[in-house]
Amino acid sequence: MTRPNILYIVSDDLGYADLGCYGGRQAGFGAVSPNIDALAAGGLKLTEGYSNSPVCSPTRFAMATMRYQYRLRGALDEPINSRSKGSATLGLPPEMPTLPSLLKDAGYRTALIGKWHLGYPPHFGPLRSGYEEFFGIMAGGVDYFTHCSSSGDHDLYINDETHKEVGYLTDVFSNKAVAHVRERAAEARSGTPFFLSLHxxxxxWPWE
Incomplete structure (x- = not known):
């Protein structure tokens, strides 16, 4: 059996009722979420799903590990923010199995494009928790245009190195994801599947 490629898309702080297909209000210019609504109309709507936490980084601990997040030290501190840089305790332990690490062990190519928010290098980071490639932010939120965190630090990375790039962050992530899928498509056709997290x-916040 051919193993499927997996594109795992996460939106940040999107409420259940913010989407048209779940009863979200209609904006003056038309549907609130026409593309997601179309996917729901032609596929599957999940009506009994619940976040594992009401706040940000603990939810990400749960999504990454599929465990009750408060069993992990880093998930008890909300939010993990730029003040935790250099901490050896506030982050996702590299020895903890994760969805990308298990898929990597199963022969998948793994990459994260977007938001990490599970601890800072050198002790933590996407490359220590199963991802082979990372393009995105380490912080909980950054300015969509300057890519700086609330502390003023530039927070866009390629792997563990800071990276400067011009562009509105949502568009930058989308364009990188499209390029990544195209790059991995040939390998996938030859039998090496990929797992791309697009977070x-x-x-x-900030609402820009």
């Missing part, structure tokens, strides 16, 4: 910061 947007939108519609999370």
């Amino acid at each position: 947007y910061t939108a519609p999370h």
Whole structure:
């Protein structure tokens, strides 16, 4: 059996009723979420799903590990923010199995484009928790235009190195994801599947 490629899309702080297909209000210019509504109309709507936490980074601990997040030290501190840089305790432990690490062990190519928010290098980071490639932010939220965190630090990375790039962050992530899928398509056709996590910061603060 051919193993499927997986594109795992996460929106940040999107409420259940913010989407048209779940009863969200209609904006003056038309549907609130026409593309997502179309996917729901032609596929599957999940009506009994619940976030594992009401706040940001603990939810991400749960999504990454599929565990009750408060069993992990880093998930008890909300939010993990720029003040935790250099901390050896506030983050996702690299020895903890994650969805990307298990898929990587199963022969998948793994990448994260977008928001991490599970601890800072050198002790933590996407490359220590199963991802082979990372393009995105480490912080909980950044300015969509300057890519700086609330502390003023530039927070856009390629792997563990800071990276400067011009563009509105949602568009930058989308364009990188499209390029990544195209790059991995040939490998996938030859039998090496890929797992791409596309974790947007939108519609999370700041509202830009």
